Amino acid sequence: MIVGAGAIGGVVGGYLAKAGVDVLFVDQAKDHVTAMQQAGLTIQALDGAFNVPVAAVVMDDFVAEQAPLANVDAVFLAVKAQHTEEAITQFKHRLTEKTYVVSMQNGLCENIIASHIGESRTVGAFVNLFADYQGPGVIEYGGVGSMYIGEMDGRMTPRLEALHDVLLHWGNVQMTDNIWGYLWSKLAYGAVLTATALVDATMADVIDPNDNRSLLFALASEVLAVADKLHIPCNGFDDWDPNLVYPVQGRDEEALNESWDRLVLRLRSYKKVKSGIWRDLAVRKRKTEVPSHLVPVIEEGERLGLDMTLTKAVVQMIRDLEDGQRQMSWDNIEQLKTLKAGERMV
Ligand SMILES: NC(=O)C1=CN([C@@H]2O[C@H](COP(=O)(O)OP(=O)(O)OC[C@H]3O[C@@H](n4cnc5c(N)ncnc54)[C@H](OP(=O)(O)O)[C@@H]3O)[C@@H](O)[C@H]2O)C=CC1
């Protein structure tokens, strides 16, 4: 079962449904659910589009029923991070004791899910696909990236293997004993991609210029320093190598820039060229999940005595954009550079 059948839930569930897996799509967007019921789910992938008939239900109707679903093994939760608490609260009564929830999200949403249903019923996932909800019943799958799944305590379990086998219908999913390492690594990479949404330009165009790179390395390093202090080793993926970015001292700048060049090329090769955060601000005109991703990181960093200046500034700028107090502009990047320079002078 998929809860939140947007970009990620739609792509992952779409491939499973196409392979004949019994998938129920649950979403709060009535027009999307109606379109899926009437005309199936269309995935516009890089190698062509496909349409698959699917079972879909509106969240309100799904949670109005009281009986737990005995035939559901796994729930893939793919709502934006800020909707995690609301969604799990709404549907948890429909889970049996053996049903587990897989967080197909950015951020540390596994912690929120586990606080409701327990760690033993929560499975982590790191997802680096590039997809966008285009409109009712239609998802664009604009870039293939990695997916890792892992138990919160790092054990390799039969259910992880079963989940792995099912997700192979999507693509090259892998199991990990260090899901937190991927999630924190994605938080650092995500901070960089969040900064790209401060400008109305492609992700590649913002991260490529040499004079933006050191700012973005410094931003990512703030997040990676928190993970380091928490003794979480961060893993690389898809031309993002956190271990070249951090630690800052003794950094191999040449190797880092070469790896960054590869990342730029990869981002240029995707059909989806701007982040979901940019899209929420510029197209969908709604609040983003940035505070839900980065405020817990800032709080943890400050608790550990770390300087989170740039991360805090990025979150504030995104909030300003959400509130219409700021416009997307290259000047936002320049303002962050001033902060970085100020920080260096201290
Ligand atoms: N898109 C991407 O390329 C990537 C996204 N991710 C992560 O995946 C997660 C999902 O993002 P994405 O798929 O892009 O988001 P989308 O907005 O495309 O999809 C989320 C869907 O969940 C619905 N929803 C929200 N609240 C509820 C609820 N309480 N019950 C049921 N449905 C609900 C939304 O409806 P409505 O629109 O009405 O709010 C929407 O249809 C995020 O954490 C994101 O960071 C990770 C990697 C890449």
Ligand SMILES: CC(C)(CO)C(=O)C(=O)O
């Ligand atoms: C930028 C991207 C695709 C990275 O996975 C993302 O998380 C999003 O668009 O929400």
